[in-house]
Amino acid sequence: MKRTMLLLIVGLLAAAQAVALNPAKELYVPAVARAAGAAGSQWYTDLYVFNPGTETVSVDIYFLPRSTDNTGATPFKYDLAGGETLTLPDVIHGTFGEESAAGAFRIVATAPVVANCRVYNRAGTDTFGQGLEGVPASAAITPGHPTDVVGLASNGTAPGTFRSNVFAVNTSASTTTLELSLVDSSGSTVATKSYTLKPYAALYAKVTDFGVGDFDSGTLHAAVTAGSAIVVAAKNDNGSSDGTTLEPWWSCSNGEPSSPAGKYIGNVYNADGYIRGGITVYLDDAGNVTYIGWRTEPKSACIDVDMPGWEDLSAAPIPFSQFAGGHTVVNDYTSWGSSFGQIQWTVTLSWRGENQSIEGTITAKGSGFSGITLSCLNDTGDDHTVVAAKLVPPEGS
Numbered sequence: 001m002k003r004t005m006l007l008l009i010v011g012l013l014a015a016a017q018a019v020a021l022n023p024a025k026e027l028y029v030p031a032v033a034r035a036a037g038a039a040g041s042q043w044y045t046d047l048y049v050f051n052p053g054t055e056t057v058s059v060d061i062y063f064l065p066r067s068t069d070n071t072g073a074t075p076f077k078y079d080l081a082g083g084e085t086l087t088l089p090d091v092i093h094g095t096f097g098e099e100s101a102a103g104a105f106r107i108v109a110t111a112p113v114v115a116n117c118r119v120y121n122r123a124g125t126d127t128f129g130q131g132l133e134g135v136p137a138s139a140a141i142t143p144g145h146p147t148d149v150v151g152l153a154s155n156g157t158a159p160g161t162f163r164s165n166v167f168a169v170n171t172s173a174s175t176t177t178l179e180l181s182l183v184d185s186s187g188s189t190v191a192t193k194s195y196t197l198k199p200y201a202a203l204y205a206k207v208t209d210f211g212v213g214d215f216d217s218g219t220l221h222a223a224v225t226a227g228s229a230i231v232v233a234a235k236n237d238n239g240s241s242d243g244t245t246l247e248p249w250w251s252c253s254n255g256e257p258s259s260p261a262g263k264y265i266g267n268v269y270n271a272d273g274y275i276r277g278g279i280t281v282y283l284d285d286a287g288n289v290t291y292i293g294w295r296t297e298p299k300s301a302c303i304d305v306d307m308p309g310w311e312d313l314s315a316a317p318i319p320f321s322q323f324a325g326g327h328t329v330v331n332d333y334t335s336w337g338s339s340f341g342q343i344q345w346t347v348t349l350s351w352r353g354e355n356q357s358i359e360g361t362i363t364a365k366g367s368g369f370s371g372i373t374l375s376c377l378n379d380t381g382d383d384h385t386v387v388a389a390k391l392v393p394p395e396g397s
Contacts, residue, residue, distance in 0.1 A: 023112035027134030031167035033102035034092035041241035047091040054082035062106040070200035103202035104169035139250040140171040146223035147248040155214040159239030164207040170197035176227025288317030302376035323349035341368020
């Protein structure tokens with residue numbers, strides 16, 4: 001009988017992607033201000049940028065005012081040594097020279113950095129406020145990849161009630177069309193609004209602009225039909241103006257994932273569900289397979305021995321899509337001994353998850369094997385099926 005092994009590489013979500021803060025070469029802080037706010041509040045912003053690496057990194061910091069085409073924004077430039085933190089207090093005034101302005105920050109670096117802002121209200125000699133992290137550009141929503149922000153409330157103006165605001169920043173050099181929907185606790189959409197964001201422009205919107213009545217618990221659904229954006233919200237106490245940042249969810253693999261590139265590692269199982277080997281696949285940014293290798297028993301009913309299969313495609317990568325119809329790999333084992341021959345492996349691969357998981361098959365057929373022990377490897381093989389395995393992110397990500 002023909003031996004078939006089904007390979008399944010399932011996404012292993014990188015824990016570092018699931019929590020703040022996230023190092024990246026391009027980060028956005030979607031809401032910063034040095035301006036008067038509601039209920040007598042006065043807002044200021046401090047910015048921190050940290051180099052988690054060991055080598056010096058160059059950092060460009062752009063201030064992106066609201067409702068403005070910021071394509072031509074001029075950055076302030078800094079060099080950060082390994083482990084160094086850049087601290088910019090009252091950054092909108094102290095660095096960018098603005099007495100009153102609001103918007104977002106764009107941070108572009110030559111190596112991954114971490115950014116964090118404290119946006120705070122000053123009441124006399126005391127301050128209180130909220131933190132906003134630098135969000136990787138790869139976490140921006142794009143067409144077909146929306147997000148949600150939970151925990152909004154808008155239930156009055158008196159102390160003990162709350163107001164909520166929405167903030168967004170266009171992360172692209174083209175116009176972004178942002179569609180926002182307010183959803184109640186039952187999942188029903190109660191209001192929608194559309195916004196057009198100029199290139200690299202920031203957005204501020206009050207939830208009351210949606211035209212709905214008071215509510216204690218709402219969810220914001222954010223989508224784009226063109227362009228890309230990062231969206232957050234804030235929930236403020238009307239008595240103290242104390243704010244809470246409400247962040248969206250994004251994929252632990254950075255939102256798309258944006259690229260299929262990476263090292264995919266999995267296990268090979270037989271029909272009984274027992275592990276009989278492993279598999280490794282490397283893909284580049286263009287979705288080409290640059291290396292594939294595995295180890296398993298070619299025919300366990302014949303001989304209990306693991307045989308490796310492999311092909312280095314780095315010199316001539318093969319598009320992943322070509323594996324759907326089957327890709328043949330021939331490995332020669334004659335150097336193992338005079339009784340050994342060749343095995344022709346046929347590999348099929350296809351996406352099971354969106355650039356996160358792979359499934360496929362491997363079939364084995366030997367030739368040239370001899371002797372009582374090994375000659376049975378020349379047969380077509382037995383039924384070994386189904387594998388489940390895990391995808392890991394690229395090393396160093």
